Structures are given as structure tokens and as C-alpha cells.
Amino acid sequence: MSFFRFVKVFNVSEEQSILLFEETKKWLWLCYKAVDSGIKTPVFIDDSILIIDEMWHNFILFTKDYERYCLDKFGLFLHHLPTTKSESEEWGKDIEKNTKSYLDSLENQYSIIFDLLGKETLLLWYKDFAVKYSKDKIKELIR
Template sequence: MVKTIKVCSLPKALSYQNDNVVYRFTQLYNISFEDANDIFGETKKWLWLTAQARVQGITTQLSIKDALFIVDEMWHNFILFTDDYSRYCFDHFGYFLHHKPAKQSARSHYQKSYYPEKLNSDSGQFTQKQISSLKQQCKFICEQLGSDTLLKWFVEFPQRYDADFFNHQRHQMSLGWIPTKELQILAAHIKTRKVVITTRRLPTQRS
């Protein structure tokens, strides 16, 4: 029996709060809690929109454009809280919403389809196929979320969170733990087989 997917209302999807997710984002980027919470809100919109597309049988797959890279980063951040993310998806959409980055084969097909003359995104040129795909996605966004969200995603966010932001506002990761001298010696002995570590097989449980 196929389970019917029932997506919650947009207000309910947005009412969900998780300060831990937002706080962790402020540890990744030099950004205020308020701004991070705003990005989290837009990410919840994107997740709701993706679920809506599935329910409505939209054949054209929604994709994160470069303009929405900051939303994609927050999505990655949310997914790391696996229990919370899973519960959010099932409670609000009825199924687990997977994040599916494009595979290499799909990227190659994309390049051949969209850049038949080896055009690249840096050239500022777009094929008709690209333009058509972008128009369809923008139309769906506008219909479901309104023009203000469309402008925020494709005008405001690219200006606020541009390449300079990602290059200079991401915090440098530093490890605060250094192996002790004893552990370093033990590792050296294991490597030279002066110390052999054996594992004990646990007894098989009989049913």
C-alpha cells in the first residue's frame, strides 16, 4: 500500500525552531544569530517547497542554484542533527527528504546539454535550456512562496552572501586536541608491529 504524502502548511513548517542548528551555523560563519536564524527560515521554505513539488507531481527537479548556496550550507548543517532533521521531515512532510547532490554522470550530462559549445557559467552566457529551466523554477517559487521570497533568494542573498563572504567569513577550523606522547609512542609501536592488537570475537547469540 502506497502511503499518501501530506505536506503541512507553510506557517507550520516555518514555526519549527531549533536554536542548536542556528547556533552551530554561527560557529561556521562570522554571522549573527539573527541572520543565521533568517537563513534557517529560508531553508525551511526550500524544504517545504521541495515537498510541495513532489506532492504536485512537478517533473522538473528543483535544484539549488548558486544564488542559494547559503541555503544549501544551512541544509547541510541541519542534516548533521540527524534525529532532529529526520523528525522534522516526517512530522511536516510525511517522508524523509533526502539531499541528493548531482552525481558525476549527471554533471557531465548537464555540461553536454547546457553547454554544447563549452560555455561556462563564468562567461555570463546561458543556453535556452538553462533559461527555460530557471524560468520554470522561478515561476514555481513565486506561485508557492510569493515574489518577495523569489527576490530574496535570487537578488538579496547573492549580494549579501557572495564569493567574498564565503572566502573570508567562514571560521577557520582548529582542533583543540593533540595526541599525548604516550599515544604517539603506542601508534609508532603498532605501526612497526612491536605491539599487536588482537580482537576478541563475541559469542554468537542463538535465537
Template sequence: MTRRNAAPIARKEPLASRGSSGRRASKQKVAALEEVLAYKNRDVVARFLKSYPIDPADAEDIFTEMKRWLWLFGYRTMVGARKRLYVHPPMTALDEMWHCFVLYTEDYAEFCFRFFGQFLHHRPVTLAEKARAQRRLDKDPEAYARAFARQMEGQYRIIAKILGEETLRKWYVEIPAKYSPEELQRLNAQSAVFSEHA
């Protein structure tokens, strides 16, 4: 199929270095957390609800916590923090909301450049990283467990120090108590079955 009357696609610089208006993004400070939390996007929340039929108020809350996570990520990037933060299984609901947001590429890019001055990439663990972790686990399970515990404790400290213990508790205890990875998987399967028969 040929594209007729289509405007030519011209890209003079990588998308990651451009603002939503196409201008080169200037280095800026991360916006205040309150500004980031005030951002709304009904489409993202609606898409999440389509995949995970939960209480809409809970979906809004998960969207808020996902924005808080992105702010932490953006803040640590700005200050040049070297220690990588990870989305652990208890944070699956936040990660799934992030996946929904990333699908709205224009909105997500505009959000990133507006509040962080750069595009925040969603970087899942790679196959090579998984293989290295598996080799370490196979070689010395106790050493692997100790290293993982240290990594978790470090992340807990960072979250508690910057966002408070209430946020740490919400991400690792309260939200997963209601929406564990298993519960989200069940809800997603239920949603898929319902969509097939609707």
C-alpha cells in the first residue's frame, strides 16, 4: 500500500532530545511534586480500567502513585543518582498504569518534557540481566539473597527519605494487599473474557 498525499516525515534530531513542540528540550529542573500530582489524564485511567475492572477511585489513586514514582525517577535522574530503582512485584499496579500511560505516546512524551525536561524511558529488565541474575542465584543462592535484600533495603531507604514512609507503605503494603500481581492477572483475564462475550 502506497502513502499518497502524505507529508514527508523529517526528523533532524532524535525524538528523545525534543520537547513536545519539536524544539530541543532545554535542561530544566524537575517540577515540584505537587505540580506533577496535579496532572490528569482520563484516557490513561480509562484504559487501565478496561484491562483491570477495579473501583475507579482506586484506579485514580494508582495513577497518582504512578506519577509519584515517575517524579522520584525524574528527580533522581536530575541529581545524577547512580543507583537504579526497580519496580518490584508489589508495585505491579503502578507498573501496569505506567504501561497504559506509555501507550499514549504523545501525552506521555509531553508529560515527561513538561515536568522533567527529558523523556523518562520505561526500561524493563533485559534477558541478559535476567540470565546474569540466574547465574548468580545458581552459583550462590545465599549470597544472591543477601545482595537482593541489600538492594531492597536501599530502595526502601530512598523512597522513605524522599517521599516518606507513608508512600513506601502504600507502594509495598497497601496497594499490593488489594491488587497483588495475582489479583491483577485474574482481573485482566476476567476483563478479556467479558470483552469476548460483549
């Protein structure tokens, strides 16, 4: 399965890789739920949960498994939609306005995660993962 590749690439234990894979599947469910229930503010990956995004990228590499998982669990293919260069540049034009918007979106995301996945998941992602798998630490892990 895809988590075995993750062990090799990111130099984490198999146990940790399996945990991250399970958390990524929860993230995918959350993405689906946001689309399915019409949540106005879509969920997004920020620096705190980059490790989930890395596992998602890893899962996507196993295209047949990823497609089957999405279709079996959600009835549709969940596309990964990273921020484009033009979106990033546009965001940077009005940093003050966009920072407030970002913080509002993040607060909304915390609320969605808390309500749908629980306090434990929220703390795991935004407290534990934010420290253990910061941007710098992810770079150190890659072999």
C-alpha cells in the first residue's frame, strides 16, 4: 500500500506512516463532506497539516488504488487542487485583507473539523502535527 512508500521517502516508522495514512483518509472524507453538504468555505491545507498533504500526494501516485478508494467511499473522484501561482500572487496583493480572510477561514475550518471529526483530530492535526511535521521538519525527513 502507499504508506510503505511513505516510510521510505519520509524516513518515518511504519506505524507513523499508517497513522498519517488514516488521518489523510479522514481529510479526504472531510473534503468530500464539505462538497457534499455544501459547506460555503472549502477546507484547505495550511502549514500545520502539510504532512497530510504529503501523504495525499503519496496516495495519488497509486492512481488505481486512489481512484478505487474515492469511488468506493465517496462515489466520486476527489481531485487535488493546489494553489496556482496566479492565485498565490493575487493573495499577496492585499495581504492585510487576505490575512483576516485567512484567519476567518482557519477558524471556520477548526470548527468544521471539531464538529465532524472531534476534538482529538483537531488537536492531533493542528497541535501535534504542526510541531512534529512543520515545514522545516518535513524537509529534514525526506531522504
